[in-house]
Amino acid sequence: MNIVVTVKQVPDTWAEKKLDPTTRTTDRKSVDNVMNEMDEYGVEEALKIKEAHGGEVTVVTMGPEKALETVRKALSMGADKAVHITDEALAGSDALQTSAALAKVIATLSPDIVITAAEASDARGGVLGALLAEHLGFPQLTQARKVTVDPGAGTVRIERQADNGYLLVEAATPVVVGVVEKINQPRYPSFKGIMAAKKKPLTTLSVADAGLDPGTVGLANAASTVLDAQPAPPRQSGTIVKDEGDGGTRVADFLAAQKLI
Amino acid sequence: MPDTRLTDEQESLRRTVAEFAREVVAPVAARHDEDRTFPYEVVAGMAAMGLFGLPFPESYGGMGGDFFTLCLAIEELARVDSSVAITLEAGCSLGAMPIYRFGTEKQKREWLPMLCSGAALGAFGLTEPAAGSDAGGTRTTAHLDSGMWVINGSKAFITNSGTTITRLVTVTAVTGTSGDDRDADRTKEISSIVVPVPAPGFTAEPAYSKVGWHASDTHPLAFVDVRVPEANLLGERGRGYANFLAILDEGRIAISALAVGLAQACVDESVAYARTRHAFGRPIAANQAISFKIADMEARVHVARTAYYDAAARMAAGLPFKKEAAIAKLVSSEAAVTNAREATQIHGGYGFMNEYPVARHWRDSKILEIGEGTSEVQKMIIAHHLGL
Numbered sequence: 001m002n003i004v005v006t007v008k009q010v011p012d013t014w015a016e017k018k019l020d021p022t023t024r025t026t027d028r029k030s031v032d033n034v035m036n037e038m039d040e041y042g043v044e045e046a047l048k049i050k051e052a053h054g055g056e057v058t059v060v061t062m063g064p065e066k067a068l069e070t071v072r073k074a075l076s077m078g079a080d081k082a083v084h085i086t087d088e089a090l091a092g093s094d095a096l097q098t099s100a101a102l103a104k105v106i107a108t109l110s111p112d113i114v115i116t117a118a119e120a121s122d123a124r125g126g127v128l129g130a131l132l133a134e135h136l137g138f139p140q141l142t143q144a145r146k147v148t149v150d151p152g153a154g155t156v157r158i159e160r161q162a163d164n165g166y167l168l169v170e171a172a173t174p175v176v177v178g179v180v181e182k183i184n185q186p187r188y189p190s191f192k193g194i195m196a197a198k199k200k201p202l203t204t205l206s207v208a209d210a211g212l213d214p215g216t217v218g219l220a221n222a223a224s225t226v227l228d229a230q231p232a233p234p235r236q237s238g239t240i241v242k243d244e245g246d247g248g249t250r251v252a253d254f255l256a257a258q259k260l261i
Numbered sequence: 262m263p264d265t266r267l268t269d270e271q272e273s274l275r276r277t278v279a280e281f282a283r284e285v286v287a288p289v290a291a292r293h294d295e296d297r298t299f300p301y302e303v304v305a306g307m308a309a310m311g312l313f314g315l316p317f318p319e320s321y322g323g324m325g326g327d328f329f330t331l332c333l334a335i336e337e338l339a340r341v342d343s344s345v346a347i348t349l350e351a352g353c354s355l356g357a358m359p360i361y362r363f364g365t366e367k368q369k370r371e372w373l374p375m376l377c378s379g380a381a382l383g384a385f386g387l388t389e390p391a392a393g394s395d396a397g398g399t400r401t402t403a404h405l406d407s408g409m410w411v412i413n414g415s416k417a418f419i420t421n422s423g424t425t426i427t428r429l430v431t432v433t434a435v436t437g438t439s440g441d442d443r444d445a446d447r448t449k450e451i452s453s454i455v456v457p458v459p460a461p462g463f464t465a466e467p468a469y470s471k472v473g474w475h476a477s478d479t480h481p482l483a484f485v486d487v488r489v490p491e492a493n494l495l496g497e498r499g500r501g502y503a504n505f506l507a508i509l510d511e512g513r514i515a516i517s518a519l520a521v522g523l524a525q526a527c528v529d530e531s532v533a534y535a536r537t538r539h540a541f542g543r544p545i546a547a548n549q550a551i552s553f554k555i556a557d558m559e560a561r562v563h564v565a566r567t568a569y570y571d572a573a574a575r576m577a578a579g580l581p582f583k584k585e586a587a588i589a590k591l592v593s594s595e596a597a598v599t600n601a602r603e604a605t606q607i608h609g610g611y612g613f614m615n616e617y618p619v620a621r622h623w624r625d626s627k628i629l630e631i632g633e634g635t636s637e638v639q640k641m642i643i644a645h646h647l648g649l
């Protein structure tokens with residue numbers, strides 16, 4: 001199995017997130033950056049498939065130089081090699097541009113399975129998997145909470161998470177699979193894994209190396225523009241209800257006013 | 262001064278362990294503390310990450326890291342839970358290290374892989390009911406009888422000695438005397454011997470009721486005619502005491518790292534609490550009586566961390582580090598005790614409530630000035646290095 005897994009570096013989910021006021025894109029400089037948490041599940045699933053059926057896991061990311069830390073983390077978890085698309089010209093690319101760039105590079109890797117997370121915790125667009133599948137011309141299996149691979153038949157079957165149960169969906173490889181957090185428990189890299197990561201093959205591609213048209217990438221050529229952005233309003237302090245005999249009624253009134261009961 | 266900067270790999274490991282501590286250890290720490298239960302599931306997670314094999318070569322099932330890297334892991338665990346941190350510290354630096362340092366090739370191959378994997382724990386039995394700081398006062402005896410050591414005696418306060426995954430206890434025992442019985446300066450011959458457990462005649466007595474480290478496993482041990490093969494002698498006969506002291510020199514750096522983790526946790530908790538707790542119409546942090554307290558706490562952690570980094574870097578560089586390890590242990594354990602006291606103070610009445618981590622840190626801190634050599638013993642070592 002030749003497995004490609006996409007990963008993204010995002011601002012630490014535990015940190016307060018901000019938008020850059022001039023570009024209105026995510027401010028990635030003022031906070032700690034980490035691997036998108038859901039991508040860890042993607043990497044884990046790729047490793048599990050490899051452990052069960054053999055093959056190779058390639059991590060692909062597009063992002064600034066610092067995103068190398070995230071690539072290293074995936075390698076230290078056990079991925080075999082990585083491709084990092086990085087170029088000043090790519091800054092500010094939207095989901096459409098990012099998926100086009102990733103697809104171009106992923107196509108050259110001839111994967112059987114491309115694994116993506118259902119969404120990244122920063123922009124929460126949740127569209128990358130679908131866009132990739134479209135660009136690559138692969139079927140896509142989304143919201144997977146369980147993946148079963150049949151290498152002989154060349155098929156991948158998933159349990160697709162639904163509100164009131166799950167759907168069994170199957171597609172022939174090559175296929176794009178989007179995973180949700182229920183799927184597994186990502187491993188923590190061991191020190192041996194961390195040491196080994198440094199020696200694993202890493203390909204760094206610029207816009208030119210990846211064969212991308214410079215006239216299509218970056219903020220200036222994005223299909224979508226953020227017109228305005230406002231910080232979230234500070235959270236209102238709660239209402240304190242003093243019980244003067246009518247506490248129950250007043251709590252009920254409050255809940256009713258919020259249309260909760 | 263040796264270089265104390267962390268390599269990229271050490272920094273990655275530190276961050277990984279911090280993540281593990283936050284995601285896996287923190288959610289269950291209070292429960293294990295309250296119930297006084299050994300956190301088997303957390304230990305299994307640490308084992309899966311290879312933490313128990315961190316400072317040992319890959320050829321024995323280790324991770325190929327060094328002692329400094331182990332200290333970084335211990336510090337990060339102690340920022341969340343000292344019991345978990347001491348379980349790793351004792352497992353690695355007391356349980357497995359004596360075998361790695363003093364074992365024969367055969368002994369290393371036999372015991373290190375299971376200890377490195379974290380599937381089994383080893384314990385280190387030096388202290389006795391009547392011999393702690395003066396560990397040379399060991400009364401446990403071992404004599405040879407048709408190719409077997411026969412061990413009799415008792416040990417006190419032994420960490421990791423009674424878990425369901427404890428597989429060996431290395432003990433010091435008197436194996437003979439040199440000189441005449443009536444001679445005043447007759448010296449005991451002390452050797453160390455590996456006792457695989459369970460073993461007939463070996464009992465881990467019921468666990469102590471401790472002030473802190475509730476989720477760490479500590480027992481008195483009894484040995485009644487326990488028989489182990491002669492080949493279980495660890496290191497040279499008669500070198501047992503000296504070898505154990507050498508192990509403790511390194512162990513002090515690890516305990517220092519643990520103390521730094523606890524002291525840092527107290528700073529972290531205090532900063533967060535002082536910002537959000539209001540009294541007299543403003544955050545308590547707005548009073549210098551509080552913010553200066555926290556500034557002093559931060560300064561203490563910084564000095565203590567610098568001291569253990571220095572001792573660990575000296576050890577890694579092959580330089581003498583005994584005095585520096587004693588200094589690191591002394592200042593960091595005092596920093597931990599002081600910071601824990603101050604952090605509970607800053608938390609007011611809540612600091613006395615077990616649901617606040619600082620209360621646990623306060624109970625967990627005091628042992629740091631006692632275990633692996635009391636503060637007085639550290640001063641004896643430092644003074645000795647000054648020729649006093």
Ligand SMILES: Cc1cc2nc3c(=O)[nH]c(=O)nc-3n(C[C@H](O)[C@H](O)[C@H](O)COP(=O)(O)OP(=O)(O)OC[C@H]3O[C@@H](n4cnc5c(N)ncnc54)[C@H](O)[C@@H]3O)c2cc1C
Nearest residue numbers: 385386387388392393394418419420631632633634635637
């Ligand atoms: C939770 C816990 C876990 C432990 N784990 C282990 C373990 O895994 N393995 C192990 O072997 N031991 C272990 N110990 C034992 C620990 O190392 C000893 O408790 C410690 O070394 C002190 O010895 P002691 O308790 O006998 O105190 P003592 O030696 O009796 O000391 C009492 C007091 O006298 C002081 N004192 C003693 N001699 C002098 C001197 N010459 N000058 C000035 N002051 C002096 C001491 O500093 C101390 O303040 C553990 C202890 C605890 C509490």
Ligand SMILES: Cc1cc2nc3c(=O)[nH]c(=O)nc-3n(C[C@H](O)[C@H](O)[C@H](O)COP(=O)(O)OP(=O)(O)OC[C@H]3O[C@@H](n4cnc5c(N)ncnc54)[C@H](O)[C@@H]3O)c2cc1C
Nearest residue numbers: 538539540541545548550551606607608609610611613614
């Ligand atoms: C076991 C127990 C029993 C108790 N029993 C009773 C009882 O029977 N009846 C009762 O009424 N209360 C009782 N209390 C409450 C106790 O009196 C309070 O916890 C104590 O007064 C501290 O108040 P606090 O916890 O709100 O801390 P806070 O007032 O929030 O103080 C937090 C920290 O900020 C410091 N601080 C606050 N303001 C300033 C300032 N202006 N300058 C400098 N530092 C400042 C404090 O000294 C403290 O270090 C009890 C508490 C406990 C733990």
